[in-house]
Amino acid sequence: DAGVIQSPRHEVTEMGQEVTLRCKPISGHNSLFWYRQTMMRGLELLIYFNNNVPIDDSGMPEDRFSAKMPNASFSTLKIQPSEPRDSAVYFCASSPPPGQGNFYEQYFGPGTRLTVT
């Protein structure tokens, strides 16, 4: 089975440019999470969706960040305009609904390494 798929794996962009990160969760999973990881702060939850609906976006740093989940198999995280302090690895994770496997479990994608110069 395919795991969580993220694209691109690496992104280098200049300050001020728009960046879009993409995620395809595991089929059948109904919760999707966006995380950011830095050396200083570790893993931080940005936003999560349940059944395509945003449940908690309190971790989104500021208005420059936005996330969408138009359907159960696709989500995007957009940064506009990007800044050098946004440089980090961004992970997407998904989890199944109760009754399907271990609903406590979150499965992480390989991440997108973003560098903003």
Place this chain on the structure above:
Amino acid sequence: KNQVEQSPQSLIILEGKNCTLQCNYTVSPFSNLRWYKQDTGRGPVSLTIMTFSENTKSNGRYTATLDADTKQSSLHITASQLSDSASYICVVSPGDNTDKLIFGTGTRLQVFP
């Protein structure tokens, strides 16, 4: 404030040796505690998940313990292998019916031959 603290920050051991990583948390209410392994350049992968009623769980050479009274957990790695070199992250799920997780900053383990 809900926090998860791990120690040591980094650890170097020789192949074949055992080691123990520590995790203290102040999350309340508590639902479950997980240990993740993160290889360089990859996403975290779950090793164990323990609920309030469980005090030990094993996954091959990895054994996690949980003391919910003292709010401490440990991850013991037996007969370490070079492939154990990774970051190990302790993660706590609050018991307030949300999916949010609280992450520790991890222990960076390096296993040398």
